[in-house]
Every structure is written in structure tokens, then in C-alpha cells.
Amino acid sequence: MNLQIQALVDVSKQLLDVSSKEIERRNMKVYNRARALNKLARLFLDRLKKLNPPEQVSYDSMNAYVQETQKLLLVTDIDIKNWFPHISPFFIMDRRKAQSVYDKAKQVYNNLNDFVTKEYVKTKALEEALSQLNELQVDEQRLLSIQEDKDSIKNERLPIEQEIADLEKKITELQCQGPIDKLNLVTAEIEKLNSELKESLRHFQKPFVKMQALATSGGGGGVTPDELQKINIYLDKPFEALVQEQQGYPMLKEILEKLEVMIEKDTLKLKPDKARKAKESINDFLHKNQLDSLQIRCKEMAQTRDQLLTSSKLDETNRSLAQCQEQLVQLKARRTSVETHETVKANSYQATVDEMNNKKRLVEKNIYSALGKKVQIA
Numbered sequence: 001m002n003l004q005i006q007a008l009v010d011v012s013k014q015l016l017d018v019s020s021k022e023i024e025r026r027n028m029k030v031y032n033r034a035r036a037l038n039k040l041a042r043l044f045l046d047r048l049k050k051l052n053p054p055e056q057v058s059y060d061s062m063n064a065y066v067q068e069t070q071k072l073l074l075v076t077d078i079d080i081k082n083w084f085p086h087i088s089p090f091f092i093m094d095r096r097k098a099q100s101v102y103d104k105a106k107q108v109y110n111n112l113n114d115f116v117t118k119e120y121v122k123t124k125a126l127e128e129a130l131s132q133l134n135e136l137q138v139d140e141q142r143l144l145s146i147q148e149d150k151d152s153i154k155n156e157r158l159p160i161e162q163e164i165a166d167l168e169k170k171i172t173e174l175q176c177q178g179p180i181d182k183l184n185l186v187t188a189e190i191e192k193l194n195s196e197l198k199e200s201l202r203h204f205q206k207p208f209v210k211m212q213a214l215a216t217s218g219g220g221g222g223v224t225p226d227e228l229q230k231i232n233i234y235l236d237k238p239f240e241a242l243v244q245e246q247q248g249y250p251m252l253k254e255i256l257e258k259l260e261v262m263i264e265k266d267t268l269k270l271k272p273d274k275a276r277k278a279k280e281s282i283n284d285f286l287h288k289n290q291l292d293s294l295q296i297r298c299k300e301m302a303q304t305r306d307q308l309l310t311s312s313k314l315d316e317t318n319r320s321l322a323q324c325q326e327q328l329v330q331l332k333a334r335r336t337s338v339e340t341h342e343t344v345k346a347n348s349y350q351a352t353v354d355e356m357n358n359k360k361r362l363v364e365k366n367i368y369s370a371l372g373k374k375v376q377i378a
Contacts, residue, residue, distance in 0.1 A: 001053075001065075001069065001105075001108050001109060001112045002053050004101075004104060004105040005051060005053075005069070007101045007104070007105065008044065008048055008076075008101055008102065008105055009045065009048050010101075011097060011098045011101045011102075012041050012044040012045050012048065012098070013041070013045065014094060014097070014098075015038075015040070015041035015044070015091075015094055015098055016038060016041035016042060016045065018037075018091060018094050019034045019035070019037040019038035019041060019091070020034075020038060022034035022090075022091075023035060023038060030090050033086070033087045033090050033091070034090075034091075036083060036086060036087055037083075037087050037091055037094075040079060040083050043079065044076060047072050047075070047076065048072070051068055051069065051072055052065075052068075053065055058123075058127060059116075059120060059121060059123045059124035059127055060124070060127075062116050062120060063116055066109075066112060066113050066116050066117075069109055069112075070109065070113070073102075073105065073106055073109055076102065077102075077106075080098075080099065080102060084099070122369070122370040122371075123370070125366035125367070125369050125370040126366065126367070126370045126371075128362075129362075129363045129367050129370070132359045132362060132363045132366075133363060135359060136356055136359055136360065136363075136377075139352055139355065139356045139359070140356070142352060143349065143352050143353065143356070146345055146348055146349045146352060147349065149345050150342065150346065150349060153338060153341055153342045153345060154342065156338055157335065157338045157339065157342060160331055160334055160335045160338065161335065163331055164328065164331050164332065164335065167324050167327055167328045167331065168328065170324055171321060171324050171325065171328065174317055174320060174321045174324065175321070178313065178317055179308050179311055179313050179314040179317055180314065180317050180318070180321070182304075182308055183305065183309070183314065186301055186304050186305045186308060187305070189301050190239055190298075190301050190302075190305065193239050193294065193297060193298050193301060194237065194238060194239040196294065197238035197239055197242060197291075197294060197298075198238055200281075200290070200291065200294070201234060201238055201281075203274070203277040203278045203280070203281045204234075204256075204259070204278060204281060205235065206270065206274055206278075207259055207262075207263070207268055207270060207274070207278050208231050208234065208235055208259075209235070210268040210269075211223060211231065211255075211258075211259060211262065211268065212228060212231055212232070214262075214267065214268065215228055216228075222258055223255070223258060226251070227251065227254065227255050227258075230251050230252070230255065239298055239302075242291065242294065242295050242298050243295075243298050243299055243302040245295065247295065248289070248292070248295075249285075249291060249295060252285070252291075253285070253286055256282045256285055256286055257286065259278070259282060260279065260282050260286075263275050263278060263279055263282075360377040363375075363377055364376060364377060
């Protein structure tokens, strides 16, 4: 094709030379046609100079060259058909030679075009396969780098998890052994005693509330402010109320005596059934001392609790526990950060693997379309 283009350049120069000579002769019979041929030859040369054959052969460069050549031949063909008849009958031998060279160039172009579009197009698939293979090599290096990052992050995470496990074990030991464990047992026993007291005092709930309301509104009944406060404690935390009492709970008895008078006088306007149950409970506490054993147990538990709370060993254990819990929070935050980083790397790794698999399948497809051979890239 290059040789034929050069032949077109040479024949165009010949047309330019012969037309220039005729123009110089000033033969008016040929002058106008010589000028037309001269202009046409210059046009051919200008176009041919702009045609750049590829320095490096590839499908894309060859395809671009074929398209540029096609455009040049098309416009040249139009010019020849339009202008050669006007130049006739002069320059007949030169025109025939130019036409012959042009026709041969078109034939060579057709052969080149058939080759590029039917045969050489297969190299495009191979060129893409080669490019993708090069990309796969880069991807493999990137995959190795990501795997190294994953391993590094894992090596960072595992010691943190071991530290967390050790701290959690230590916290459990601190909570389940020594003064904290004893305090937990005592606290549970206190809760049990508190529930037991609420059950024993359940028939006083409504009467106590009405006594408070009556005393607060100025209804009398002889209830003192200290007794009102004690009633509040008995309603909410009977364990604490009974522990604060002297042995035999004299203040509770005074309150119950006043309550008994109010019930007799129907000052509180209780329902008969509630009044009856309240009176029975008052009799049990005032005359049968049914809370004596409970009060002894409550005071013992309160004393044990207070001793534990004020012990230096408990303070030391609490400090150690607080320190461990603070360290645990910090370690869990670090682990979360590392796990997030690890997840990002894992997603990046999988995305790279998927991308590589897609490229491998595409390479296999391109090789098969170009060579008709099935290959499998591992």
C-alpha cells in the first residue's frame, strides 16, 4: 500500500510537471486545461502528504491507516471523475498513466482492507489478550501485596484478642472471688430480706399511705415528722428502715399503735377487709414480735455489708476492676479499628480476585476467537 501511495505521489508530480510546462508555453488552446490539471495535481500531493503510514504495526494503527487511505481514495476518485473529462482531449497519455496508477492503488487498498477486516482483526483479540495478561501480572502483584497486608493486620488483631480474653478472665475472677463476690452474695441476701419484709408489711401499704396523706393535710392522728419519714422508708426500703431501728423496732410499734387507733375510729376510711387484715398484722407485730428474727438477720447482713464496703481489700479489688475494665474498653476499640481495616482489605482482595477471574475468562475468549484454540488460565 505504501508503494502504491508513493506511485500516486510520483504520478501526481509528473502531472504537475507537464501541466506547469504547458502553462509556461502560454498556449491558449491548452492553457486553461493545463491550469486545471496543475491545480488538481497540487491537490493530490497535498492530500498524499497528510497520509501517515503507522510506524508500529498493530490492529488499531492498521485500521486507522486503512480508514485514512479510504477517505483519500474516495475524494481522489471523485476529483478524477469530475476533472479528467474537462481536461480531455489533452494530456491523454499522462491521464491514462495516472488513472492506471490510481486503479492499481485502489486494488491494493481493497486487498489491504480485506486483510485487515477479515484476517488481521484477529490480532486485535490477541493484542487485547496480551494487554490483559500484562494487567493480570500487575493484579497478581497487587493481590500478593493485599494478602501481606491482611496477614499483617491479622497478626496485629490476634494479640489484641488474646489480651481481651485475658482481661475478661481477670475481670470475671475479680468479680467472682474475694470481697466483691462476698458483697454480691450479701447484696442478694439483702434483696431477699427486703422482699420478705415487703411481703410481711403488705397489709400496711394502703393504711400507711392514708396515714401520710392525713398527717400531711393536717388531719392529725398524732403522727410526728420523724414517724412520717420512717413510714416512707418502710414503704420503699423496709430492710433499711428495720436496720435503722433499735432492737424491737420501737418506732414501728409506735406507728402501728397510732394506726390501730385510727382504724378503730375509722379515721382512714379503709375497706372492711383491708382494715381487718391490717389489724391482724398489727397484732402480730405488737404482741407476737414476728419481726424480731427478721430484724436480727437484717442487722447481721447490714453489718457484714458495711464491713465489706469499708474494707481495704474491697477498695483494692475495685481499683483493679476499674483499671481492667478501662483497659478492656480501649482494647475493644482498637480491635474494632483493626477489624474494620481487615474488612476493607478482605473486600479489596475479593474484588481483585473477581476482577482477575473476569480478565482470565476474557483472555480465554479472545484467544479462542483469534486462534480457535481453547485455553484455560489458572
